[in-house]
Amino acid sequence: MTNQPLSSSNPRVDLEYRRRKNAEEMRYQVISFTLMIFLTFVAFGVVAIKGFTAWFVVPFILLLACVQVVFQLFYFMHMSHKGHEAPSMFLFTGVFLAMIMVWAFMTIIWW
Amino acid sequence: MKRLAKWRLISLFAILALVLSGCGQPYLSALRPAGEVADIQYDLMKLSTYIMVGVIIVVLIIFVLVFFRFRRKDDKIPKQVEGSHSLEIIWTVIPILLLLILAVPTVAATFKLADVKEMDKKNSNALVINVRSHLYWWDFEYPKQKIVTSQDLVVPTNEKVYFNLKSMDVKHSFWIPAVGGKLDTNTDNVNKFWLKFDDKRANEAGNLFYGKCAELCGPSHALMDFKVKAISRDKFDAWVSAMQNVKKPQKAQTDLAAQGQDIFNKSCIGCHAVTPENKMPDTARVAPNLTNFGDRSRIAGILDHNKKELKNWLKNPETYKPGNEMSGKYEKLTEDQLNALAEYLMGLKVQD
């Protein structure tokens, strides 16, 4: 129940490194943002161009959505960082159950 | 409800005798299978029971040994054992094997019982019955024979009978314990399955099986019974043609009955049909079809089939089936009217 910071030592040398690291991370984030926007346009584009069959479009845009979400989770929400073991375990359990549910509702509710 | 206080003790002993025989009534019990489906299920039950009894015995043996051998006798601290890999492997692998022994026939039976290819074939001559469940009563339509009946299902023995099941209001479940497991009648879709009634064992059960609604459906769920007349194919065909012969409402035989018919045509015909043809869609059949009411085995599925009970029912259905859809939908009937109606309805027979 203590409020003590766990890493109280904070020598100056760290600072520069940290700032650089934050900035570098920010660069990744801008890149992933650009990619997300790009993926979004692709997804909308595939649907807007009426030419493709649904058999291609649906899996394709779902795939794009998943890629985007991975960007969100790992870059924007820092899930790749240290100290996210428990969060990712629980989140992926949730995702797994989500898939089972959607699968069930698409196959065994059928009339 | 009526009270049945006396004879309790006697029936208790009588039934205790049955408990010892352990299988329940032949017309109702799942432990007295009277058809192929029930047989398959009974075999599965037996197989699983043997396995389970075996498991229980093993557990009990260890249990009893522990009880006698390891009670605290002194203050010694026992050895702190961490575990044992070989034991753990044993009690992981053996249950897996037991479950496999159970799983294989389970899967096979599940597919077998769901096999209704025959009924969907074009020009198959399988007997198909459309079951429609309503709040507290059952409607049975024979689409190929173009007849409808209610409450008492009539089926031929020794052949597969196919069912289309659907509910018209809330979910119910169609169950004839002695002949096979249940299947729900959903509001959303038609469920299909088949049953087979064994001639010899139907005879032993008096050719009349009890059917039940097995899904909570409101106050009178407990009373949503139906009966199944399982008769030979010849008799069944005779019954079908007798039903088909009723083209117009049957003429009343006596004066009293004729009076009753007048009342019926005034107050009741709006809901109850007395002809067996199925011109109306299932949604429009809002009350039991009474064409062969005189041949039924029960009134409303539960009451004894006689005039007294019929008059009681007509006087106040609510006391017998709380929440039913007939109460309060017709004017109050006088004693004379009741007599007339009872006379008329009891005369509605297609066979003698």
Place this chain on the structure above:
Amino acid sequence: MQAEEKLTYETWPASPERSTLEAKNKFLGFWLFLGGETVLFASLFATYLALKDKVPDSSHHLAKDIFELPLTLTATMLLLTSSLTSVYAMYHMKNFAFKKMMVWLSITVLLGLGFLGLEIYEFNHYVHEFHHTFTSSAFASAFYSLVGFHGAHVTFGLGWILALMFRNYKRGLNLYNAPKFYVASLYWHFIDVVWVFIFTVVYLMGMVG
């Protein structure tokens, strides 16, 4: 050193969102909550998919008749961008730049409001143009529930971020409120994650038919 103690750029820890036990608890608890939310939205998605285009009769409009790509695309851009701006805000939080953080948070809020406005317009449009109301069919109920639940999350997220901004306007950053900002931004990203699936599954797949 206490949670509410004034810190400086030099003493500000590397992961302010997880530098006290209380903060660690909040951080973890919130992530677990998001795990639960995943299943919550999965239930809604599954229901929507089961009821998609289930209408009583042909006088009702189906998914492919009512959705419009430009509107959805605009809404998507607003929300995606707001995700980036909230990342910026957290970047400045980590660098102990309170003012900048507030600026980026304000932009996030504005973008979120824009998204919400579009959604309200959109629902209104469906109701008046297509008589596609919450009660008109199972499909409509499922559609409004799923998208509306998301909209409610957006609204709540906006209220939350605003409340944090007002509450801490005068105080600046400390180890007591930094985790709160961080967690709120996680929530905001999660809303975005859900939206990615909504625009894909509801709108794009709806257009495909």
Place this chain on the structure above:
Amino acid sequence: MSTYAQKKGFGATIWDYLTTVDHKKIAILYLMAGGLFFIMGGLEAVFIRIQLAVPNNDFVSAGAFNEIITMHGTTMIFLAAMPLLFAFMNAVMPLQIGARDVAFPFVNALGFWLFFFGGIFLNLSWFLGGAPDAGWTSYASLAVHSKGHGIDFYVLGLQISGLGTLIGGINFLVTIINMRAPGMTYMRMPLFTWTTFVASAMILFAFPPLTVGLTLMMFDRLFGANFFEVAMGGNTIIWEHLFWIFGHPEVYILILPAFGIFSEIFSTFSRKRLFGYSSMVFATVLIGFLGFMVWAHHMFTTGLGPVANAIFAVATMAIGVPTGIKIFNWLFTMWGGSVKFTTPMYYAFAFIPSFVMGGVTGVMVATAAADYQYHDTYFVVAHFHYVIVGGVVLALLAGTHYWWPKMFGTMLNETLGKITFWLFFIGFHLTFFIQHFLGLWGMPRRVFTYLPGQGLNAGNLISSIGAAFMSVAVLILLFNIIMTQVKNVKVGNDPWEDGRTLEWSIPSPPPFYNFKQLPLVRGLDAYWLEKMAGKKGLTPAEPIGDIHMPNSSFIPFMISLGLFIAAFGAMYHVDDKPWALPVLIIGLVITFGSMLVRSVKDDHGFHIHKEELVQEEKGAKA
């Protein structure tokens, strides 16, 4: 700060409990509220058995019977069994991991009050026009069809109390992940803590589908939506899926902590470490995981088709394997041990055959093709009472006797305890064993009566007699509790003398900060290890220092009260009552207003100073 030890007036005590955020007091609140609801659910069970004692009975009407079974099932599962388990989790788990409190004390209190107000709301239905009557599963077609407000009470009441359970679960998870004492690795956690962990994780994932299901039902009934309205394109099977995706994990949420309680009791009174600890942990996690894969076994007769039925049948059977591992591990914990038959051990010992019988009938109903016969009959009623009463309730009774001294500082009477045990145990088997046969003989469940002449009379009478035995047992337990509290003979740290886990290393009841110094854990069964090494207690992991404690708060009560009020508004709004909307708004304002107050008012808690702690120690010695 040390006022906690002083005698307080009655009003002050009440206020103390209304505002407490101390996990030990919240545990007592859960115990009392859960106990109250258990008695209500039990009374409902007794009414069921009276009505069914003889054929054609008219003790209650058909409609009332449906309300009674619905409330019996709902009350027992949501308001009795789960809260009682929460009571022990709250009381014991933080102590077992060597923590001073749970991760979010405030949220802990909030969870309790949400559960409590939800439960009260649900039960008020009895007085406000009728209780829910569509079964605890509340299948959609019947529930949407049901007149009056019964189902609305069900939907809103469960929504509120479910919220409380969900945040309670998250709280336990974070506590276990973040707040373990130095040295308390995952693989050194007592099994009750492990099962709390897995059950909480299941709560986290199982309750959202219920929340959604209840929301859809609420939208349909109160706001004209069409999720389950077939004519409008709706589909009632969605409810069945959502309910069971929640409902099946729910039964393991109940049984896993029960397994945890028994694991503690077996090893304590056998004076032996738990046999196969790591496989026990593994089995617990596996059961939790598989628990999410089998929900459709409740829907075998819905008509999902043979492929789905076969898959779910086989998946269901698989759960028998990890459960069996546990059974044998318990037996071999006692094997070679020195088993002392105290009251808790009576329950634990009796649990084994009882639960195995329930478990194996579970595997029997899992054989899909045969389940067409079992489903919705008394065979299923027998199955689940064997696992629930023979598993969960026996665990609750065992836990009550086992941890009573830790929670209240005084021991329940052992003789009365054993009398309670025998009456309950005999009554339990008498009631439910015969029900297997009733089901097979053709008796559907949820029937308010049955006709004579179907061979069902004797079986039902026997079953009802059994329930009478259980009632007497419960009454004796209540008597025991009252007598014990009146006498109030104080006990020391380790009253059973064989305690193995950390909770037995501190006073009974523990001081409000639990551990003066966080203990250093050196292995599984930390306290036992130290005792065997000849030490009195645990080595501290830190010097005596200030202890930070959270402040009490009335806000959790207010947040829950607001939702309680709002629920009335939402419900009566369909009747065009003019006051409904204002009530809804007032309720929500109270809730969100309280939440806002909570978030703008900084609450940093307070510190117990080192000097006070030292002082106290001296006081205790003197």
